[in-house]
Amino acid sequence: MTTILLAIVTGAAFGAVLDRVGASNPDYIGKMLNLTNLNLAKAILLAIGTGSVLMFGGQMAGLVDVGHMSVKTAYAGVFIGGLMLGAGWALAGYCPGTGVVAAASGRKDALFFIAGGLLGAAAYMVTYPAWKASGLLDNIAGGKVTLGIVPGAKYEGLMALPGDLLGIILGLGFIALAFALPERLVPQKASPQPAE
Amino acid sequence: MSLNWKAGGLLLGLVFFLAVLLVKPIGVSTQFVILDGIIADAVNPDLVTRAAEGTTSTNAYLAKSDGKYAKAVASPLNYSFVFVLAMALGGLLSAKLRGGIPQADRSVPALWRANFGGCQVKRYAAAFLGGFIVLYGARLAGGCTSGHMMSGMMQTALSGYIFAAGAFAAAIPVSLLLFKKEA
Numbered sequence: 001m002t003t004i005l006l007a008i009v010t011g012a013a014f015g016a017v018l019d020r021v022g023a024s025n026p027d028y029i030g031k032m033l034n035l036t037n038l039n040l041a042k043a044i045l046l047a048i049g050t051g052s053v054l055m056f057g058g059q060m061a062g063l064v065d066v067g068h069m070s071v072k073t074a075y076a077g078v079f080i081g082g083l084m085l086g087a088g089w090a091l092a093g094y095c096p097g098t099g100v101v102a103a104a105s106g107r108k109d110a111l112f113f114i115a116g117g118l119l120g121a122a123a124y125m126v127t128y129p130a131w132k133a134s135g136l137l138d139n140i141a142g143g144k145v146t147l148g149i150v151p152g153a154k155y156e157g158l159m160a161l162p163g164d165l166l167g168i169i170l171g172l173g174f175i176a177l178a179f180a181l182p183e184r185l186v187p188q189k190a191s192p193q194p195a196e
Numbered sequence: 197m198s199l200n201w202k203a204g205g206l207l208l209g210l211v212f213f214l215a216v217l218l219v220k221p222i223g224v225s226t227q228f229v230i231l232d233g234i235i236a237d238a239v240n241p242d243l244v245t246r247a248a249e250g251t252t253s254t255n256a257y258l259a260k261s262d263g264k265y266a267k268a269v270a271s272p273l274n275y276s277f278v279f280v281l282a283m284a285l286g287g288l289l290s291a292k293l294r295g296g297i298p299q300a301d302r303s304v305p306a307l308w309r310a311n312f313g314g315c316q317v318k319r320y321a322a323a324f325l326g327g328f329i330v331l332y333g334a335r336l337a338g339g340c341t342s343g344h345m346m347s348g349m350m351q352t353a354l355s356g357y358i359f360a361a362g363a364f365a366a367a368i369p370v371s372l373l374l375f376k377k378e379a
Contacts, residue, residue: 003219003274003275004273004275004278006218006219006275007219007275007276007278007279007282008278008282008285009282010211010214010215010218010219010222010279010282011278011279011280011281011282011283011285011286012282012283012285012286012289013211013214013286014211014215014222014279014282014283014286015282015283015284015285015286015287015288015290016286016287016289016290017204017207017208017211017286017290018208018283018287019286019287019290019291019294020198020199020204020207020290020294021198021199021201021204021205021207021208022198022199022204023208024287025305026305026307026308027301027305027306027307027379030305030307030308030371030375031307031378031379033367033368033370033371033372033375034368034371034372034374034375034376035368035371035372036378039200039201040201042201042205043199043201043202043204043205043208044205044208044345044346045205046201046202046205046206046208046209047205047206047208047209047212047346048209048212048345048346048349048350049209050205050206050208050209050210050212050213051209051210051212051213051216051346051347051350052349052350052351052352054209054210054213055213055216055217055350055351058213058217064216064217065217068216068217068219068220068221069216069221069351070220070221070347070351071348071351071353071355072338072339072343072344072348072353072355072356073338073355074353074354074355074358075338075355077336077337077338078337078338078344078355078358078359078362079337079358079359079361079362080333080336080337080362081332081333081334081335081336081337081338081359081362082333082337082344082358082359082360082361082362082363082365082366083333083362083363083365083366084329084330084332084333084336084337084366085329085330085333085334085337085340085341085359085362085363085366086333086362086363086364086365086366086367086368086370087329087333087366087367087370088325088326088327088328088329088330088333089326089330089341089363089367090366090367090368090370090371090374091322091325091326091329091370091374092322092323092325092326092327092330093305093307093308093323093326094323094326094327094330095330095334095340095341095342096224096225096227096228096330096331096334096340096341096342097224097225097280097283097340097341097342098341099327099330100224100280100283100284100287101283101284101286101287102287103284104283104284104285104287104288104291105287105288105290105291105292105296105297106288106291106296106297106302107297107301107302107303107305108302108303108320109302109303109304109305109319109320109323110323112320112321112323112324112327113323113324113326113327113330114327115324115327116323116324116325116326116327116328116330116331117228117327117328117330117331118228118231118232118235118327118331119327119328119331120228120327120328120329120330120331120332120333120335121225121228121229121232121331121332121334121335122232122236123328123332124229124257124331124332124335124336125229125232125233125255125257125258125335126255128256128257128260129256131336132256141354142354144353144355145353145354146351146352146353146354147352147354147357148352150352158354163352166352167351167352170352171350174349178201178205186372189378
């Protein structure tokens with residue numbers, strides 16, 4: 001029962017923050033991905049950095065259970081799937097989590113995104129054996145690995161570096177990047193000026 | 197009101213941290229499979245079998261990893277599924293409290309309108325197609341923006357970096373191609 005209560009609290013908080021940060025607004029996603037307004041990218045970088053510093057810092061202080069980490073497997077399909085997700089994300093302006101939040105907040109196009117998503121997930125369930133047979137789901141670089149070796153974690157490290165310290169350094173790097181990133185990367189189109 | 201990137205990013209980071217502190221890293225896209233499984237199992241009760249030796253499925257994907265997904269289909273009142281339902285609730289309340297989404301943006305968002313016009317059918321078709329590609333890709337990758345990119349990179353997972361590289365390598369060119377006019 002406690003886990004269900006935690007699911008409600010953390011899930012609701014996540015949904016609310018996604019709404020407030022603008023991640024469930026396809027206009028903000030579109031402006032981030034066409035590089036005309038990077039405020040959302042800055043927020044995402046800051047979030048990854050903050051989460052990383054708090055988690056690894058908490059681990060080093062003995063306040064965060066290392067066993068709660070859950071590292072996903074690396075395989076070629078991760079990149080291919082990432083390409084697909086990226087293309088669809090740009091087209092629709094939604095990813096799985098933000099699509100759910102957007103639909104709940106009253107966006108009708110997000111309902112179509114979810115319907116398409118359910119069909120896409122079902123299509124993968126049916127075609128999974130072919131991917132499995134192709135070898136593209138086979139581990140690369142050790143599969144479930146972190147960049148450094150995290151003390152007490154069940155995962156191998158890609159490099160022989162202290163993983164918790166590396167996590168804090170990378171986290172600070174993400175935070176620095178969030179501040180360094182300009183608000184836009186594509187120059188503003190000049191508004192029409194009368195010819196001189 | 198929307199938050200600026202500093203406050204928003206900090207809060208978002210706190211939520212990701214709290215999730216891993218209290219339970220486990222955040223992820224969403226698996227639950228599309230679980231909902232598919234629940235629907236399919238209602239139509240065809242043979243899909244998921246509950247036996248003494250464990251819950252499994254006739255679908256190879258649901259049956260993988262000792263029937264992990266089949267178990268979630270059989271008992272949807274689990275952390276990850278309720279988490280996604282609660283996300284909807286949180287998003288709904290947050291949007292209501294700031295006055296809701298403007299009526300005009302509810303079917304066709306402004307940036308889309310500026311580039312492709314106000315036709316609802318066209319926008320819905322694009323959202324549907326986008327959803328299909330996103331979830332197919334997320335399942336192939338084994339996670340989405342939340343699980344791979346945010347939770348993964350936060351944990352320094354190699355897979356998270358590979359995923360983010362792929363996602364942005366496609367998303368930025370596609371967006372530059374589609375959305376040339378600014379809203």
